[in-house]
Each structure stands twice: as structure tokens, then as C-alpha cells.
Amino acid sequence: MAEATASLSSAAQPAAPSFGDRMFQALTSRLVIIVPYLWLLLFFLIPFVIVFRISLSQTAIAMPPYTPVFSLQDGLAAFFDQLRELNFDNYVWLTEDPLYFNAYVSSVWIAAVSTFFALLVGYPVAYGMARAPAAWRPTLLMLVILPFWTSFLIRVYAWMGILKPEGLLNQLLLSLNVIDTPLLIMNTHTAIFIGIVYSYLPFMILPLYSALEKMDYSLIEAAQDLGCTPISAFWKITFPLSLPGVIAGCMLVFIPAVGEFVIPDLLGGSQTLMIGKTLWNEFFANRDWPVSSAVAVILLLLLIVPIMIFQFAQARAQEQGR
Amino acid sequence: MKSLGSIRRSFAPWNDPSAKPYISFENVTKVFGDFTAVDNLTLHIYEREFFALLGGSGSGKSTLLRMLAGFDEPTKGRILLDGQDLRGIPPYKRPLNMMFQSYALFPHMTVESNIGFGLKQEGVPKAEIEARVAEMLKLVKLEQFGKRKPHQLSGGQRQRVALARAVAKRPKVLLLDEPLGALDKKLREETQFELMDLQQSLGLTFVIVTHDQEEAMTMADRIAILDKGNLMQVATPAEIYEAPASRFVANFVGNVNMFEGTVAAREAATARITGASGAQILVENAGDAAAGNTVAFAVRPEKIKVSSKRPEGTVNAMQGEVYDLAYLGDMTVYHVRLDDGQVVKASALNSSRVTDDPLTWNDRAWISFQPDAGVVLTR
Numbered sequence: 293m294a295e296a297t298a299s300l301s302s303a304a305q306p307a308a309p310s311f312g313d314r315m316f317q318a319l320t321s322r323l324v325i326i327v328p329y330l331w332l333l334l335f336f337l338i339p340f341v342i343v344f345r346i347s348l349s350q351t352a353i354a355m356p357p358y359t360p361v362f363s364l365q366d367g368l369a370a371f372f373d374q375l376r377e378l379n380f381d382n383y384v385w386l387t388e389d390p391l392y393f394n395a396y397v398s399s400v401w402i403a404a405v406s407t408f409f410a411l412l413v414g415y416p417v418a419y420g421m422a423r424a425p426a427a428w429r430p431t432l433l434m435l436v437i438l439p440f441w442t443s444f445l446i447r448v449y450a451w452m453g454i455l456k457p458e459g460l461l462n463q464l465l466l467s468l469n470v471i472d473t474p475l476l477i478m479n480t481h482t483a484i485f486i487g488i489v490y491s492y493l494p495f496m497i498l499p500l501y502s503a504l505e506k507m508d509y510s511l512i513e514a515a516q517d518l519g520c521t522p523i524s525a526f527w528k529i530t531f532p533l534s535l536p537g538v539i540a541g542c543m544l545v546f547i548p549a550v551g552e553f554v555i556p557d558l559l560g561g562s563q564t565l566m567i568g569k570t571l572w573n574e575f576f577a578n579r580d581w582p583v584s585s586a587v588a589v590i591l592l593l594l595l596i597v598p599i600m601i602f603q604f605a606q607a608r609a610q611e612q613g614r
Numbered sequence: 615m616k617s618l619g620s621i622r623r624s625f626a627p628w629n630d631p632s633a634k635p636y637i638s639f640e641n642v643t644k645v646f647g648d649f650t651a652v653d654n655l656t657l658h659i660y661e662r663e664f665f666a667l668l669g670g671s672g673s674g675k676s677t678l679l680r681m682l683a684g685f686d687e688p689t690k691g692r693i694l695l696d697g698q699d700l701r702g703i704p705p706y707k708r709p710l711n712m713m714f715q716s717y718a719l720f721p722h723m724t725v726e727s728n729i730g731f732g733l734k735q736e737g738v739p740k741a742e743i744e745a746r747v748a749e750m751l752k753l754v755k756l757e758q759f760g761k762r763k764p765h766q767l768s769g770g771q772r773q774r775v776a777l778a779r780a781v782a783k784r785p786k787v788l789l790l791d792e793p794l795g796a797l798d799k800k801l802r803e804e805t806q807f808e809l810m811d812l813q814q815s816l817g818l819t820f821v822i823v824t825h826d827q828e829e830a831m832t833m834a835d836r837i838a839i840l841d842k843g844n845l846m847q848v849a850t851p852a853e854i855y856e857a858p859a860s861r862f863v864a865n866f867v868g869n870v871n872m873f874e875g876t877v878a879a880r881e882a883a884t885a886r887i888t889g890a891s892g893a894q895i896l897v898e899n900a901g902d903a904a905a906g907n908t909v910a911f912a913v914r915p916e917k918i919k920v921s922s923k924r925p926e927g928t929v930n931a932m933q934g935e936v937y938d939l940a941y942l943g944d945m946t947v948y949h950v951r952l953d954d955g956q957v958v959k960a961s962a963l964n965s966s967r968v969t970d971d972p973l974t975w976n977d978r979a980w981i982s983f984q985p986d987a988g989v990v991l992t993r
Binding site: 532 | 685722731732735
């Protein structure tokens with residue numbers, strides 16, 4: 293059918309497109325690609341280069357608080373002199389103080405545990421949504437997205453009200469006589485896990501839902517027909533086929549969770565060590581822009597590995613779906 | 615000895631009163647919400663039979679198959695397989711396998727793993743699985759494609775993988791849900807014969823669901839015609855075609871001319887039917903039609919002769935005008951408008967290259983048929 297219409301339309305314009313037309317077409321098709329690249333260049337690559345450059349500078353009491361500050365007004369020679377002042381001292385410093393290493397490890401660990409629990413909670417939700425009657429699905433989808441309409445910060449504050457020793461959760465459990473002393477959840481890792489799982493759950497559910505929803509249910513029936521119990525059909529068919537969604541969801545939760553600042557700050561208390569908080573302290577408390585820039589650059593490099601895995605999985609999923 | 619159709623069947627357990635049915639639907643009703651998909655249906659299928667469930671959409675044919683596979687349970691009635699009531703037995707414990715309309719091949723597994731999937735579930739030793747998979751690949755002529763993924767195969771190849779996967783476990787019954795629906799016409803016709811050969815060589819019972827009457831006629835030993843959850847007729851293709859039980863069946867399968875009328879006189883072997891215009895025809899195969907009954911005499915187009923002069927010695931002849939003609943090569947199709955307004959379809963096999971009675975549009979012509987050319991339908 294498509295072939296037929298294609299051949300019809302080509303028959304309708306007997307003359308080959310002129311050189312000008314072809315140039316125009318080539319240009320417009322390039323233009324479409326240029327827009328996202330331009331976006332990435334302006335708002336991602338250039339800021340990154342700036343941050344990277346600051347990470348090679350030295351802190352100073354000045355405006356801005358680092359040296360050297362490049363300017364071409366003093367001539368090229370001065371520019372190259374300033375360039376020579378750049379060095380990797382800040383990165384060496386990061387390796388010397390165990391604080392940073394511990395903060396990285398602790399961040400990755402907290403993010404990993406939170407991602408695991410988000411998957412554990414998100415998978416059944418996404419599965420239920422995907423198997424719900426088609427008429428309900430838009431509503432369910434809406435409910436998943438609904439929390440985004442409220443400020444993220446306010447929702448995290450709300451969790452403080454729920455989790456604190458005299459908070460709603462403890463009041464409820466005490467009144468039901470489930471516990472006799474208030475649970476100390478606030479200012480622990482548990483509170484951070486709850487906060488991250490709650491905040492990032494939609495990012496887990498949505499890719500899982502989209503992977504599960506497009507799955508042909510007759511595959512499950514075929515597996516059962518060939519001798520699979522419903523549970524083994526899930527592990528042999530449903531779960532492997534939803535893996536692209538699992539990976540996408542995990543990455544969408546893990547990557548921002550590693551650099552999360554607000555949740556550990558508000559729910560985790562002062563003793564929590566996470567790289568986002570360290571970065572904030574270096575930047576605003578110590579006003580050490582070069583070191584905090586170095587922290588940020590290392591964080592980015594750390595996250596590039598999972599991002600690459602994510603990209604690879606996406607590419608493979610697309611190929612499979614073809 | 616006279617026999618319906620052109621085929622003599624040696625395999626006919628349904629005519630043998632001592633034969634035990636292998637699959638039985640007994641008073642089965644299936645209701646979805648307020649929709650009755652299958653309505654108090656009783657049907658018996660015999661071992662090694664190639665059985666077709668034929669009907670339009672919403673006829674309940676797929677529901678019957680799904681109940682047999684265990685994906686749906688009957689609301690009322692019971693289904694027996696080899697004497698065993700299937701109620702409550704989950705699909706993974708039923709000794710039958712299904713080939714799905716969408717093929718339902720597992721996209722993340724190779725062709726080999728797809729075919730071996732059921733055996734692996736059964737816990738068959740690895741060496742044996744490999745041997746059986748190789749045998750199956752050979753059976754469906756896909757030896758070179760074992761390591762491919764389903765998305766790397768053509769539609770016809772996927773269909774054969776689905777078939778191999780469904781028979782790999784050597785089920786007692788193979789259920790096929792519109793197995794050839796996604797194939798193009800030529801491939802479909804080839805595959806029909808392949809399926810028949812496979813059924814013969816494996817000695818399995820096949821139950822196939824289809825909406826394609828030609829497919830059912832080609833492959834099946836017996837056909838069940840379904841309409842709105844009711845069984846209209848269960849018979850061999852020749853009986854369905856030559857002796858349909860009702861107007862619905864006669865219309866559903868093939869082309870047919872209906873001469874509607876009232877039985878004017880009834881004798882042992884023959885009946886006289888008067889049409890609305892007063893024309894009378896003399897027919898045989900009148901069954902239980904009694905004088906005064908409103909009936910239809912159903913005649914297939916190829917049993918009607920078209921000629922420019924009234925043929926001698928024919929009892930049933932009517933005059934009309936050639937209204938449409940189609941020369942198809944192997945045969946010619948005539949549409950003749952009778953003087954009472956009815957359009958009669960007739961087809962003539964072009965068994966010789968020349969004819970001495972050529973007809974053209976708007977010619978006056980006679981249609982004629984023998985008293986035993988059709989059947990009398992009371993329903």
C-alpha cells in the first residue's frame with residue numbers, strides 16, 4: 293500500500309527535482325538535526341567547559357572567587373600565562389581527603405538501594421496499569437504524573453511531617469498500638485530511601501509501563517500453553533521482555549538520585565554524606581568554586597558509565613522492536 | 615454407488631456408532647458480560663481428525679478453541695478430552711498445544727529456543743531437546759535458521775516456526791487459530807497442503823479455527839459451521855457443499871441459487887415446488903418437507919446449464935435474459951435474469967476450447983437443472 297502511494301506520487305511529478313530543490317531539502321533536513329545539537333552545545337557543553345575550567349583554577353578571595361580569570365584585554369601573552377596557571381591540584385586534593393571518596397561511595401550506594409526499592413514498588417504498579425482495562429489506563433497514567441503538579445520541595449517537606457518522631461506515621465502506629473515508642477525514621481538513611489523512592493517513582497513507572505503495555509499478551513498464553521506456570525511465564529517471558537523498561541527506569545532514578553541534594557538535606561539530617569550535599573557545602577559554605585567544580589566533573593564522569601549502559605540498552609531495544 | 619462430492623473417504627469415525635469421540639463439547643455455554651459467545655453447544659471430534667471451526671467474526675469459533683486450550687472456562691457445560699473433564703485444568707497441564715494467530719513467537723529467543731521452549735519446561739534432557747529441535751527444524755524446512763531471532767524471519771518462516779514450536783512437544787491435539795491468516799494467497803495455498811501432510815505424518819488431531827471457507831474445505835475432514843454461538847451444521851466438506859442443512863449454511867459456503875416456493879405436492883422421492891410467479895419445479899432430496907411447507911431449493915451455479923434453446927428432456931427449465939457474463943478461462947460465469955426477476959448464477963466449465971452455443975449480453979437464454987441438482991431447505 294505504502295509502496296503504491298509512493299510510486300503514484302513519484303509518477304505525479306515527472307521531472308526530477310531541480311538542483312535548488314535538492315539543496316533546499318538537504319538544508320532543511322540538516323536544520324532539523326542542528327536544533328537539538330545547538331541546544332546541547334549551548335546549554336550542556338559550554339557550561340560543562342566553564343565548570344571544567346573552573347575546576348582547574350585556584351580559589352581566591354575575589355569576584356569571581358577563583359584565579360585566573362581569563363580576559364583578552366591584557367593581550368595574548370598574558371592569556372597564555374594565565375593558561376599555564378591551570379592545574380589538576382583540585383583533583384589531587386579530592387583523592388587526598390577521604391571525605392570525598394566516602395561521599396561518592398555513599399551516594400552511589402544510597403542511589404542504588406533507592407533504585408532497587410523503586411523498582412520493587414514500581415514494577416507491580418506498572419504491571420497492574422498495563423493489564424488494567426484500556427479505558428482506565430489514561431486515568432491511572434494521570435494519577436502517576438499528578439504529584440508533579442505540586443512543588444517537589446513541598447512534597448519532601450510533607451514527608452518530614454509524616455516521618456518525624458511526633459509525625460503522622462508515628463501517631464497512627466501509636467494509636468493503633470502497633471508500636472509503643474515512636475520510630476526514629478527521620479534523619480536516617482531509611483528516610484532518604486523513602487524520600488527518593490517516593491520522588492522518583494514516576495520515572496520508574498513510566499518506562500516500565502510503556503514496555504509492559506506494548507507487550508503482546510498472547511506471548512504469555514503461548515508460554516502457558518507450552519507448560520509454563522503463570523509465575524515461570526513471568527520470569528521467562530514478561531520480565532526479559534520488559535528489561536529495556538527496567539533499565540531505562542533504573543537509570544532515570546539512579547542518575548539523578550546520585551547527585552540528589554534536597555532529599556538528603558531535608559530528610560537525612562546532618563550526618564548523611566552524599567556528594568550533592570558535599571558539593572553544595574563546598575560551593576556555598578566554603579565558597580571554594582574550583583574544588584566544587586572538580587567534584588561535579590568527577591560526578592559526571594562517574595555517571596557517564598551508567599548513561600552509556602542506558603544508551604546501549606535503548607539502541608538494542610529499538611533494534612528488537614523493529 | 616453414488617457418493618456426495620468427488621472424494622471417497624475411508625476415514626469416517628463419525629459414522630461409526632462404536633467410535634468414541636476424542637474431544638467432546640457437552641452443552642457448552644460461554645457468556646462474557648451480557649454477550650453469549652457460545653450457546654449450549656454440543657460437538658464431538660474424533661481422534662486423528664482434521665476438524666475445522668468455520669464462522670464469521672463473533673460466531674464463537676475462537677472462544678471454543680480458547681476454552682479447549684484452557685484460556686477460558688465454559689460458563690456452563692463441560693469439555694471432555696479422551697474421557698477426562700477438562701474443567702479446572704490450567705492450560706499448562708493440558709496435553710494440547712496451540713498455534714496462535716499472531717504466532718506469539720518469543721522475540722527475545724532464537725528460533726531454536728522458541729521451538730525447544732516447551733520441552734525445556736517439561737524438563738527433557740538437553741541432548742534430547744537438541745535432537746528434537748533439529749528434527750522439527752527439518753520438518754518445517756528451516757534448518758539454516760535455527761540461530762536467527764523471530765524478527766529476522768519472513769512471515770512464512772515465522773508461521774513455520776510457530777508450527778514447529780506447537781508440535782515439538784508431540785501434543786495429542788494441535789489447535790490452530792487462523793494459522794494462515796497472515797500469509798499471502800499463494801503461500802497460504804502451499805501451506806494448506808503442507809499442514810495436511812504434517813497432520814497425516816504425525817497422526818495428530820487438528821482443530822483449526824478459520825473464517826476462510828476455502829481453507830476449511832481444502833484441509834478439513836469435517837467442518838463445523840458456527841453462527842452467533844450456535845452450531846449450524848457439522849459435516850464433511852462435500853456434505854456441507856452439496857447437502858447444506860439450512861439456507862444460512864448454503865449461503866455461507868460457496869455460491870448458491872435459492873428457488874423459494876411452497877411444496878405443492880410431495881411424493882416419496884420427489885416434490886413439486888411452486889414459486890411466487892407460479893412456475894413449478896420438480897425436485898428430489900426433499901427430506902422431510904411436506905405439502906404446504908415454505909421451502910427453498912438450493913442449487914449451486916455449476917449444476918445449472920445455460921443454453922440459447924430449451925434443452926430437450928429437462929423437467930426444470932426457465933427462460934430469462936443474460937444479464938452479466940464473465941469469462942474466467944477455466945470456466946464462464948453467467949448471471950441470467952429470469953422473467954420473474956430472479957437473477958440466477960450459473961457457471962460452465964470450459965472443457966473444450968470452442969462452443970457451438972455462444973451467448974452474449976442481453977441474449978434470451980434458458981437455464982435448466984436436474985431434479986437432483988440441489989437440496990430442499992426448510993430452515
